[in-house]
Amino acid sequence: MGRTLAEKVWEQHVVRRAEGEPDLLYIDLHLIHEVTSPQAFDGLRMAGRPIRRPELTIATEDHNVPTVRGPISDPVSRVQVETLRKNCAEFGVRLYPMGDAGQGVVHIIGPQFGLTQPGMTIVCGDSHTSTHGAFGGIAFGIGTSEVEHVLATQTLPAYRPKTMAIEVSGTLPAGVTAKDLILAIIAKIGTGGGQGYIVEYRGEAIRALSMEGRMTVCNMSIEAGARAGMIAPDETTLEYLKGRPHAPAGADWDAAVEYWKTLTSDEDAVFDTVVEIDATTLTPFVTWGTNPGQGAPLGASVPDPQDTDDPAAAARALEYMGLAAGTPLRDVRVDTVFVGSCTNGRLEDLRAVADVLRGRQVVTRTLIVPGSMLVKLQAEQEGLHEVFKAAGAEWREAGCSMCLGMNPDTLAPGERSASTSNRNFEGRQGKGGRTHLVSPQVAAATAVTGKLTAPADL
Amino acid sequence: MDAFTTHTGRAVPLRRGNVDTDQIIPAVWLKQVSRTGFEKGLFSAWREDPAFVLNNPAYEGASILVAGPDFGTGSSREHAVWALQQYGFRVVIAARFGDIFRNNSTKMGLLPVVLPAAVVEALQSAVEADPSLEVTVDLEGRQVRWGGEAVGFEIDDYTRWRLMEGLDDIGLTLRNADDVTVYENGRQPWLPTTV
Numbered sequence: 151m152g153r154t155l156a157e158k159v160w161e162q163h164v165v166r167r168a169e170g171e172p173d174l175l176y177i178d179l180h181l182i183h184e185v186t187s188p189q190a191f192d193g194l195r196m197a198g199r200p201i202r203r204p205e206l207t208i209a210t211e212d213h214n215v216p217t218v219r220g221p222i223s224d225p226v227s228r229v230q231v232e233t234l235r236k237n238c239a240e241f242g243v244r245l246y247p248m249g250d251a252g253q254g255v256v257h258i259i260g261p262q263f264g265l266t267q268p269g270m271t272i273v274c275g276d277s278h279t280s281t282h283g284a285f286g287g288i289a290f291g292i293g294t295s296e297v298e299h300v301l302a303t304q305t306l307p308a309y310r311p312k313t314m315a316i317e318v319s320g321t322l323p324a325g326v327t328a329k330d331l332i333l334a335i336i337a338k339i340g341t342g343g344g345q346g347y348i349v350e351y352r353g354e355a356i357r358a359l360s361m362e363g364r365m366t367v368c369n370m371s372i373e374a375g376a377r378a379g380m381i382a383p384d385e386t387t388l389e390y391l392k393g394r395p396h397a398p399a400g401a402d403w404d405a406a407v408e409y410w411k412t413l414t415s416d417e418d419a420v421f422d423t424v425v426e427i428d429a430t431t432l433t434p435f436v437t438w439g440t441n442p443g444q445g446a447p448l449g450a451s452v453p454d455p456q457d458t459d460d461p462a463a464a465a466r467a468l469e470y471m472g473l474a475a476g477t478p479l480r481d482v483r484v485d486t487v488f489v490g491s492c493t494n495g496r497l498e499d500l501r502a503v504a505d506v507l508r509g510r511q512v513v514t515r516t517l518i519v520p521g522s523m524l525v526k527l528q529a530e531q532e533g534l535h536e537v538f539k540a541a542g543a544e545w546r547e548a549g550c551s552m553c554l555g556m557n558p559d560t561l562a563p564g565e566r567s568a569s570t571s572n573r574n575f576e577g578r579q580g581k582g583g584r585t586h587l588v589s590p591q592v593a594a595a596t597a598v599t600g601k602l603t604a605p606a607d608l
Numbered sequence: 609m610d611a612f613t614t615h616t617g618r619a620v621p622l623r624r625g626n627v628d629t630d631q632i633i634p635a636v637w638l639k640q641v642s643r644t645g646f647e648k649g650l651f652s653a654w655r656e657d658p659a660f661v662l663n664n665p666a667y668e669g670a671s672i673l674v675a676g677p678d679f680g681t682g683s684s685r686e687h688a689v690w691a692l693q694q695y696g697f698r699v700v701i702a703a704r705f706g707d708i709f710r711n712n713s714t715k716m717g718l719l720p721v722v723l724p725a726a727v728v729e730a731l732q733s734a735v736e737a738d739p740s741l742e743v744t745v746d747l748e749g750r751q752v753r754w755g756g757e758a759v760g761f762e763i764d765d766y767t768r769w770r771l772m773e774g775l776d777d778i779g780l781t782l783r784n785a786d787d788v789t790v791y792e793n794g795r796q797p798w799l800p801t802t803v
Contacts, residue, residue, distance in 0.1 A: 307781065
């Protein structure tokens with residue numbers, strides 16, 4: 151019987167397999183940041199353990215950094231960032247600190263440097279590590295105990311998850327993006343639908359996505375409950391990778407490509423579960439509730455809780471969100487628009503926003519936060535920042551920003567956002583804040599009208 | 609971590625599904641670099657509501673959390689586990705858990721117990737009717753017992769053994785360091801390094 155892509159990559163990384171034990175899996179790349187690593191470094195120090203392979207480890211400052219220039223004003227946050235710097239210096243880890251041209255959101259910089267490659271195992275103390283699976287590797291989020299484990303051993307004990315294929319047939323209609331697709335998938339299978347699975351996204355609509363779009367899809371696998379999502383590498387992947395600083399070159403490139411071309415699910419491979427989606431039926435999609443599965447097409451209305459799978463949860467969500475059942479989603483007024491995050495903070499996202507904002511004015515507070523300093527530089531080389539500023543939006547430094555509201559970029563209680571990020575949990579963007587997850591295109595059009603809007607409505 | 613064999617204590621019913629780790633401990637609490645002091649952040653937004661179940665004095669000192677399905681979804685923050693433990697919980701019972709949260713729990717010795725949704729609801733009703741009800745979670749026998757009830761649960765042998773012995777995962781892996789070296793010697797030369 152043939153093997154799935156996930157099975158191939160997993161088997162390639164098994165260091166040790168013993169009856170009655172989880173597999174010991176080798177980790178090719180470990181990304182760390184300031185929030186989930188300090189206690190892991192403390193653990194190493196207490197046990198007198200070194201990092202086994204510091205040269206397979208990379209660090210950046212992203213979750214808890216300000217997106218305005220200048221020093222960190224909050225003393226507790228400053229200590230956290232300084233602690234990462236001290237730990238990286240002591241243990242010999244390459245760090246891209248604030249102000250460095252290589253700094254950025256951890257899941258943006260890995261691909262941007264060419265460190266994220268097909269067939270690799272990649273982990274990070276962050277659940278959106280699934281982003282890197284867009285290149286055809288197994289990438290998943292871990293907790294701090296596992297961060298310490300990987301630092302000490304470059305391995306993780308783990309049971310192989312089951313495999314799920316999400317087959318997306320047809321092509322996405324004009325104006326429908328990778329973000330709309332993944333929001334629709336999550337609404338279909340639910341926030342627990344992917345629990346215990348590695349998801350492989352397949353089909354015509356997936357093949358047609360750019361690498362950036364594929365990253366957006368894989369990024370939100372965790373919102374469907376799956377620790378990892380992946381897409382088989384193809385010409386689009388190779389084109390993206392070739393020439394990047396850490397991508398193989400010369401004869402190494404040829405050898406790598408030969409191997410990467412084997413990284414597809416065999417035709418006779420059997421998935422534990424198959425989900426089918428028809429891309430041609432999709433439209434811009436937004437969330438109305440307090441988990442990412444509570445979403446609907448922008449053209450729909452806020453649902454009656456009785457019509458949902460979990461009426462009690464839906465009623466509670468509507469109360470928190472301050473929404474009445476039956477209200478057209480296009481009538482929902484928004485105070486703040488956030489563009490950024492590891493979901494939608496890449497150059498293509500910013501270009502899409504600029505295309506909508508060019509020659510228009512925003513009526514909401516609008517924060518545009520590039521995913522990395524390189525994205526910022528590239529956007530400025532294209533003049534996108536001038537479009538944003540002329541429209542009245544704020545153009546910031548790179549970081550996670552309002553996606554999780556750890557830094558000063560937060561919503562006030564009761565304030566409502568349209569956000570290109572990945573989570574609409576209660577209080578996620580600030581205590582009492584209300585979040586609608588949207589695509590960059592919908593975010594930009596919403597900033598122009600002050601209500602949830604698609605560019606086609608303008 | 610502390611070994612876990614069997615635990616008897618009182619239980620708190622948390623009748624909510626999809627309790628994500630942002631609710632268990634909001635991001636504002638993640639700025640600390642220590643591993644202690646997170647109990648104050650546990651459910652900190654919800655605890656501002658006097659009607660929230662943890663504010664009910666009848667459940668003070670309870671050590672078993674009985675939650676709705678999909679507990680611990682979302683962010684990978686292990687701080688959620690630390691907050692639950694430091695508040696006094698030894699066990700969380702739910703019909704389904706977020707994968708990363710469940711994994712983090714077993715690394716720290718907080719026992720995640722999966723029971724069918726109907727059983728979880730029955731247990732919630734039982735502790736609502738009698739908050740002083742003693743619940744026993746027997747990892748050795750893979751069983752939860754309360755009143756006259758006894759319900760089995762599944763957990764893989766390896767994780768159970770590790771929890772019962774209170775073993776450090778890193779120490780276990782380092783016993784096989786030679787295997788790691790052998791694997792490393794066979795890795796493809798084109799694989800990237802960060803330097």
